[in-house]
Structures are given as C-alpha cells and as structure tokens.
Amino acid sequence: MNYFAGIDTGSMATKCVLVDVDGQFASSAVVPSGARISIAKESALQEALTKAGVSRTQIVFMVATGYGRKRADADAEVTEITCHARGAIYLFPETRTILDIGGQDTKAIRVEANGSVKTFAMNDKCAAGTGRFLEVMARALEVDLEDMGPLSMQSTSPQRISSFCTVFGESEVVSHLANGAEVKDIALGLNEAIGQRVVGMLRRVGVEAQVTMSGGVSRNIGMRKTIEKLLGCEMNVSEHSQVVGALGAAIIARERWLAAEEEKLERTDGR
Amino acid sequence: MADESFSSLLQACRVTTNPGTYIAAWKERHPGGRLVGFFPTYVPTELIIAAGALPVGIWGGSISPSRANAYIQQFTCSIVRSATEYALKGTFDILDAALFPPICDSAKLVGSSWRLNFSDRFLVEMVNLPERLDSGASVSYLAAELRRIGAVLSERLGDVISDDALRAAIAACNRVRRLQEGFYRWRESPAGARASLTDVCTIIKAGTVMDAGEYAVLLEEFLASAGTSQRNPPPTIPVVITGLACQLPHVNLLEVFDSSGLRVVNDDLFFGMRACGQIAAEGDPYMNLAQGFADSAPLATRYHSRKKRHELVLDQVRSGRAKGVVSLIPKFCEPEWFDLRYLRQELGQRSIQHISIDFEEDPGMIGAVQTRLEAFAETLS
Numbered sequence: 052m053n054y055f056a057g058i059d060t061g062s063m064a065t066k067c068v069l070v071d072v073d074g075q076f077a078s079s080a081v082v083p084s085g086a087r088i089s090i091a092k093e094s095a096l097q098e099a100l101t102k103a104g105v106s107r108t109q110i111v112f113m114v115a116t117g118y119g120r121k122r123a124d125a126d127a128e129v130t131e132i133t134c135h136a137r138g139a140i141y142l143f144p145e146t147r148t149i150l151d152i153g154g155q156d157t158k159a160i161r162v163e164a165n166g167s168v169k170t171f172a173m174n175d176k177c178a179a180g181t182g183r184f185l186e187v188m189a190r191a192l193e194v195d196l197e198d199m200g201p202l203s204m205q206s207t208s209p210q211r212i213s214s215f216c217t218v219f220g221e222s223e224v225v226s227h228l229a230n231g232a233e234v235k236d237i238a239l240g241l242n243e244a245i246g247q248r249v250v251g252m253l254r255r256v257g258v259e260a261q262v263t264m265s266g267g268v269s270r271n272i273g274m275r276k277t278i279e280k281l282l283g284c285e286m287n288v289s290e291h292s293q294v295v296g297a298l299g300a301a302i303i304a305r306e307r308w309l310a311a312e313e314e315k316l317e318r319t320d321g322r
Numbered sequence: 323m324a325d326e327s328f329s330s331l332l333q334a335c336r337v338t339t340n341p342g343t344y345i346a347a348w349k350e351r352h353p354g355g356r357l358v359g360f361f362p363t364y365v366p367t368e369l370i371i372a373a374g375a376l377p378v379g380i381w382g383g384s385i386s387p388s389r390a391n392a393y394i395q396q397f398t399c400s401i402v403r404s405a406t407e408y409a410l411k412g413t414f415d416i417l418d419a420a421l422f423p424p425i426c427d428s429a430k431l432v433g434s435s436w437r438l439n440f441s442d443r444f445l446v447e448m449v450n451l452p453e454r455l456d457s458g459a460s461v462s463y464l465a466a467e468l469r470r471i472g473a474v475l476s477e478r479l480g481d482v483i484s485d486d487a488l489r490a491a492i493a494a495c496n497r498v499r500r501l502q503e504g505f506y507r508w509r510e511s512p513a514g515a516r517a518s519l520t521d522v523c524t525i526i527k528a529g530t531v532m533d534a535g536e537y538a539v540l541l542e543e544f545l546a547s548a549g550t551s552q553r554n555p556p557p558t559i560p561v562v563i564t565g566l567a568c569q570l571p572h573v574n575l576l577e578v579f580d581s582s583g584l585r586v587v588n589d590d591l592f593f594g595m596r597a598c599g600q601i602a603a604e605g606d607p608y609m610n611l612a613q614g615f616a617d618s619a620p621l622a623t624r625y626h627s628r629k630k631r632h633e634l635v636l637d638q639v640r641s642g643r644a645k646g647v648v649s650l651i652p653k654f655c656e657p658e659w660f661d662l663r664y665l666r667q668e669l670g671q672r673s674i675q676h677i678s679i680d681f682e683e684d685p686g687m688i689g690a691v692q693t694r695l696e697a698f699a700e701t702l703s
Contacts, residue, residue, distance in 0.1 A: 118689055132697035156690070168701045170675075173694055 053111045054103070055308060057300025058092050059131065060084065060119030063154030063182060064267060066297040067095035069103050069110070070305055078103035079294045088119035112308035114300040118155075129303055131296045132160055132171050138299030139263040140166035143287040147259040150249060150278070150286065151295070152268035154182040159252045161259065172255045182268050184217050188241050191224045192234050203238035203273035210240035215248060242277040250281045263287040265295035325516065331544040332521055335528035341378065344531055345416065348376055356479045359420040360530075361405070361429060362568040363594025363623055365449050366468060366611050368601075370421075371491035371534060372483045373475045379530025379592075380405050380420065384572050384683050393435060399654045400682040401569040402428045409440055419445035419478055421471070425568070425623035426657050445478045447471060455616045455626040464612035472608070488607040494534040496600050501541035502529065503596070508548050510587050510642045515558070518580040519589075523570055526591050558585035559702045562638045564665070565651040565658050566591045567621050571681045578692045583699035587642030590634070594621055622657035631661055632668040639674060645702045648695075649678035675702055 052072060059066040065084045069077040080098035084091045092115075100107060115123035116134040131151075139146045140162060149160040161169040174181065189196045210227045214220045220241075227237050253262075262284060268274055269292040279285055291298060337344035349355050356375035360367060367377035382404035387394075390406040408414060420440075422433030430448075437446040450467050452460040472483045508514045509522065517525075529537050561584050570576075570591075579586070601614035619634050620626045635647060647669055651658045662678055669676045677698045679691055 118693070130693050130697040130700060132693070133700045156693075168697065171697060171701075173690065 052109065053308075054105050054109045055301050055304035056096060056099070056110045056113040056125075057134070057297040057302070057304055058095065058113065058115045058117075058120075058123050058125060059134065059294065059297035059300060060088050060092060060115065060117035060123055061154050061267075061296075062118060062156075063186075064293070065091035065095045065117075065119075066294040067092075067099040068291075068294050068297040068301045069099050069105060070298075070301040072305070074302065074305055076291070076298070077105065079291060079297065081293055084119075088122045089124065092119075092123050112304040114304040114307070116296050116300045126304070127307060129300060131156070132158060132168055132173075134296045134299030134303065135265055136160055136162045136168045136299065137166045137302050138295035138297075139265060139287075140164075141298060141302055142289045142291060142295065143261060143263050145261045146263040146287065148253065148256070148262045149295075150253055150262060150264045151266040152182060152245075152249060152264070152274075153266040154186075157181050157249055157252060157266075159249070159256045161256045170256050172252050174252070182266070184220065184245060185241065185268065185271070185274070187217050187221055188224055188237075191221050192228070192237060194234060194238070197270075199238050199241075200271035200273035200275075202235050203242050204276065206233070206235040206239035208236055209243055210236045212237075212240045212244040215244070220244070238273065239277070242271075242274050243281075245274065246277040246281045250278060253282070258282065258284075260284060261287055263289075263295075265289075265292045267293050269293070327544050327547040328516055328521075331540055332524060334540050335525045335532075338524055338527040338531055341531045342413075342416075345376070345378065348533060352376075356418040357416055358475070358479075359414060359417045359444075361420070361422045361432070362401075362592065363423065363425055363621060364451065364598075364615070364618075365421045365423055366471075366615070367534075367595070368488060368491040368495050368607075368611060369468065369472050369475060369483065371494060372472075372487040373479050374481045374487075375418065375475075375479055376533060377530070378417070379527070380414070381527065381530070381570060382683055383408065386684070393439075394431070397654055398428050398431070399569065399652045400684065401652065402432045404683050406432060406435070409436060414440075415443050417444040419447065419475060421447055421449050423449050423451050423623075425451070426655070428654075445474070447474055451615070453623070453625055455618070455620065455624050456628065461609065461612045461616050464615060465606070465608040468608045468611055485607055488611075489603050491534075492601050492607055492610065493603050494538070496603070497538045498529060498534050498541070499596055499599060501538055501545065502526065503599075504545050505541055506588065508545065513549065514587075515585055518576075519563070519586045520573060520576040520580055522586070522589070523576055523591060526596075527570065530592065530595070558583055559646065559699050560585050560587045560642055560644045561646045561648050561702075562587060562635060562642060562644045563589040563591075563648050563650050564635050565649045565655075567593045567623075568655070569652045569683070571650060572683055574688050575681055575691060578688055579695060582692065582695035583703070584646075584648070584695060587644050588638035590621070593619070594623075597621070622655075622661045630664075632665050635665060636668070636672070636674075646675040646677070646698065648698070649676065651678060651680050653680045653682050 057068045068079045078099045080095045082095045113125040115125035116131045120128040139149045151158040157174045160171040210232045264286040358370040358375045359380045361380045370377040382401035387403040387407040389410040390403045424430045433448045476482045597618040598614040602610040
C-alpha cells in the first residue's frame with residue numbers, strides 16, 4: 052500500500068505524519084530539531100514509519116513545510132500557512148479560524164470550508180508570543196515547561212508582565228521573583244501577556260467560529276484557557292495538535308500524487 | 323533578440339551597484355562637472371541638469387548605521403539612517419550640493435541635520451514642496467520656490483540657469499519619463515515577465531544616477547528591439563507592489579520576492595519622479611515644472627482632494643491583470659502606514675487580496691518574509 056509523508060521542520064521540533072492512500076491518518080512522530088535539518092527529518096520519518104509498520108519504499112510522495120522546508124529534500128515544499136489550514140480542516144471540518152503557536156512563529160489564519168486560506172497574519176521579527184518566549188520564562192522560573200500550564204491554573208492573582216520583548220520579559224520575571232511574588236502568579240501573568248498579543252493577531256484577521264488551536268503551545272492547558280477567556284469562545288484542540296502542519300503537508304502530498312497519476316493516465320489514454 | 327537586448331540594458335544599468343565608478347567616469351568626461359544629490363521622493367532634477375550638473379539620487383543602502391545612531395533615533399526609517407551613515411563616512415563629499423524635499427518628519431530631520439553638520443562639505447537645501455496638489459496657490463507657490471532653488475544652485479555652482487537651458491532639461495527628463503512609461507508597459511506584457519523585480523529595481527534606479535541622455539539612449543535601444551512577444555508568461559501569480567516610492571529593499575529581499583511564485587506587473591518604485599509625466603516645454607519653465615508636479619498622481623506624501631492614492635493601485639491592478647497587491651513598506655514610514663488602512667479598505671471592498679510586509683535596508687530575518695510571500699502566492703493560486 053502507498054503512503055504519503057508530511058514533514059514539518061519547526062524551530063524547536065520536527066514533526067512527521069504519514070497518511071495512507073485513502074487519506075487516513077497512519078502515524079506521527081515528533082523529534083527535537085537540533086542544528087541539522089536533515090538528521091531531524093530522517094529521525095522523525097523513521098519513527099513515523101516504525102509506528103505505522105510501513106517501509107520507506109512505500110512512501111511515494113513527501114511534502115515538506117516549516118522554516119527548513121527547502122532543505123528537507125522532499126518532493127515538494129508548501130508553506131506552513133497552507134499546511135496548517137489543510138490539517139486543521141481535516142481534524143475539525145467546521146474550523147474557520149486557526150491559531151498556531153509554535154517555537155518561533157505565531158500564526159492566525161482564516162480558512163474557507165475547503166481548507167483554502169482566506170487571509171493570515173504572522174509575528175515577524177521577534178519571539179514575543181511564541182513557544183520560545185514561554186521556554187525562556189520557564190527556565191527563569193525554574194519550572195519544567197510542561198508544568199507551566201497546570202501551575203498557572205492554580206493562580207487567582209496574576210502578576211502583570213508588560214514587556215513583549217523576551218529579554219525584557221525575563222528581567223520582569225526576575226524582578227517579580229525578587230519582590231517575593233509566587234511562581235504560579237507569574238506563570239498566569241505570562242499567559243495573559245502572550246494571550247493578549249495572540250488574540251490581537253487573531254482579531255487582525257477576524258475571528259470566525261470555530262477556532263482551532265495548533266502548535267506545541269496548544270498542549271499548555273493554562274495558555275489555552277487564558278486565550279479562550281480573552282476570545283470569549285472555546286477552541287478545538289486535537290490530540291494531534293502539535294502535528295497539524297505535518298498532517299496538512301501529508302494530505303497535500305497525497306493530493307499531488309493522485310493528480311500526477313491522473314495526468315499520467317490521461318496521457319496514456321490519449322484523452 | 324529581446325532577451326539579448328534586455329541583458330544589455332541590465333548590464334549597462336548595473337552602474338547602480340557602484341554609483342561611484344560611474345560618477346568618476348562621468349567627471350572624467352566632463353572636467354569641472356558638478357554633482358548635485360537629491361533625496362526621494364521628488365526633486366525637480368531639471369533644475370540640476372539646467373545648471374550643468376549631474377543629478378545623483380541619495381538612496382542610502384545596506385550599511386550598519388553605527389555613526390548615524392549617535393545622531394538619529396533608532397525608530398527612524400533606514401534610508402535616513404543609512405544615508406546619514408554614508409554622509410558621516412564622507413561618501414557624499416564628492417557632491418557640490420544636496421537637495422531634500424520635506425516629504426515627512428524624517429526627511430525634514432535629515433535635511434536640517436545635514437545642513438547643520440555638512441554645510442562645510444556641500445550645499446544642503448530644502449525644496450519646500452507643497453503637500454496639497456490641488457490648492458489654488460500650489461502652482462504659483464511652487465514656481466516661486468523653484469526660482470529660489472534655481473538661484474541658490476546658480477550661485478553655488480557658478481552657472482546661471484537660463485530659461486532655455488531649463489526648457490532643454492525639461493525635454494530631456496520628459497524623454498526619460500516617456501521611455502520609463504514604455505518600459506513599464508512592456509513589463510506588463512507577457513514578454514515583460516522576463517524582468518524580475520530585482521532587474522526592474524536596477525533599471526529604474528540607474529535613472530537616478532546616470533546622465534539623462536545616456537540613460538534615455540539605453541531605454542530607447544531596448545524598447546526598439548524588445549517588442550511584446552506573445553509567449554506565455556511563466557506560471558507565476560501577477561501582483562502589484564506599492565510602498566516603494568522612497569526606499570529600496572535589500573537585494574536579498576528582492577530575490578526572495580522573485581523566487582516566491584509571485585510576478586510583479588507594476589509598482590510605484592521611484593514613482594515620485596516618474597509620476598510627473600510630460601511637462602509642457604513652451605512658456606515659463608518654472609510654472610510648467612510646478613504645474614507638472616500639481617498634475618502628478620498622489621503618493622503617500624502628496625495630497626489631492628479628488629485623485630486618491632488607491633485609484634492608482636487599482637488602475638495598476640486592472641491594467642496588469644494582477645491577482646493581488648503587496649504593500650512593501652519601509653519600517654517606521656509613517657506616511658505609507660497611514661495610507662495603508664485606506665488602501666486595505668478599498669481593496670477589501672473589491673475582494674482584491676492584499677498583504678503588507680515591512681522592511682529595512684538591512685534584510686534581517688528573510689525566512690519569515692519568504693514564508694509570508696510564498697503563502698500569499700499559495701493563497702492566490
């Protein structure tokens with residue numbers, strides 16, 4: 052049986068998703084990106100192949116997305132904007148707005164019912180409102196990144212973080228600690244700072260229900276709840292939320308392969 | 323043949339990569355020839371030519387503004403900071419004069435600051451253009467201002483600007499503007515898809531460095547042999563760019579644009595100079611220059627109560643059959659960002675897709691811009 056691979060080379064993690072010829076989700080893998088795109092890509096692909104019990108030769112088309120897409124040696128490259136749109140619609144067909152918070156990018160995307168992108172906005176030159184911002188702050192608070200969300204939910208009086216800059220934000224965190232503030236209150240303050248920024252980005256593209264959240268930060272329950280409170284609506288979050296971009300890439304890989312096969316048939320038939 | 327003539331035009335226009343070499347050669351051919359720098363978006367270069375000098379555009383460039391940062395705030399656009407860095411380095415010491423239009427607060431700042439700091443090296447003069455194009459007093463006011471500038475240049479350069487010399491300079495600049503218009507028409511045609519944004523920037527920028535007559539010959543020779551062959555355009559998405567009237571992005575950003583799947587069919591690159599169209603050659607040349615300016619299309623820095631900025635963009639979209647518009651706007655450019663809201667609204671009402679991207683002369687994180695441009699192309703395809 053033929054399979055299709057989507058590779059998403061993110062700044063912090065490289066993701067791989069395999070779908071089968073019927074477009075069904077087969078497996079996924081997430082590995083740290085490290086410094087070498089090709090090594091991370093091979094490692095993610097191998098893990099996904101093993102999980103699905105599929106051999107490399109069964110992969111007939113591969114699409115790469117993410118910042119390292121041009122160096123992933125795939126059959127085609129598609130931007131993460133388009134891939135997230137396709138992946139989110141696959142998981143939640145009623146999605147009309149997507150919020151993706153990854154390691155170094157935050158994206159707000161409006162989509163049509165068929166998965167095509169209507170409009171989008173991205174953060175540009177700075178890490179404010181991204182996973183990297185949270186990672187730096189977790190280190191300053193001496194808390195595991197995974198624990199930041201649950202910890203922040205214990206707070207009822209958040210400490211205000213006014214700076215969007217990661218470096219100045221860290222200074223503010225250190226200053227709050229020096230003043231004896233509780234870690235859980237700082238964690239909630241950080242969620243609110245990021246939340247306000249990303250909700251502003253969502254409002255730039257216009258929020259239309261349903262909203263689907265993707266990216267590594269979607270696994271942070273505290274962050275999700277803060278954004279939902281600011282938005283005034285709940286968001287869809289899939290168990291596959293971290294691999295939505297790779298899933299979209301795999302779906303596009305399947306479509307392109309099928310289109311190429313169809314074209315071959317037409318040529319053979321002289322139609 | 324068309325490809326060969328385009329390559330020759332491009333090769334000849336590459337002087338812009340090192341204007342100093344062209345200027346040195348020009349000075350050798352014109353012993354005692356004077357050089358007058360001018361800052362975008364518009365200065366009547368006819369006055370400079372009529373004074374027997376070579377007009378040289380002051381564009382700034384990709385240089386780290388370490389000296390300039392001591393004088394100018396970091397939230398000022400990069401053309402002002404990089405041009406000042408070059409001035410502090412002494413790059414512009416070859417100039418005899420520099421003319422600045424007060425098109426925005428930053429341009430006023432740089433003009434005044436240069437006058438205070440560099441007047442011992444070259445003459446620095448503000449050309450006080452009216453902001454309103456359609457006020458009853460605009461034309462007579464500007465004609466008087468241009469006479470003043472003419473007198474200041476004459477005194478500094480030692481050559482009196484005669485009305486006949488000014489009429490001849492108007493004719494020379496009319497020729498360049500007519501040819502540039504022809505070049506843009508060619509670029510909209512299927513044959514023009516050969517020209518990347520990088521190439522077009524090189525060719526238009528050359529017009530701000532080269533002698534008007536030499537530049538016109540290059541364009542004339544190219545247009546005579548270029549034709550508008552009916553070959554199919556490449557499978558790229560036609561778009562219009564706006565926001566480039568004052569500043570050029572770094573070549574890396576231009577190249578990213580060219581590899582994004584988008585094809586630029588029209589732009590407002592250096593439009594301040596091009597928009598004056600054909601200026602009357604008979605009669606009072608100062609009144610004619612002022613009238614040419616008043617009749618020009620509006621830019622972010624020019625206001626007209628009836629002609630609106632977005633109408634120019636919509637015309638370009640229609641004539642180039644563009645599928646979308648990219649606002650490529652210098653960071654901290656207040657006039658352009660002010661106009662953006664209205665442009666976005668007008669385009670939205672017509673369901674024309676639009677994206678805005680800011681840039682500085684130092685390209686910075688080019689990968690994020692690449693993703694946004696490619697995603698825009700995917701959205702339009």
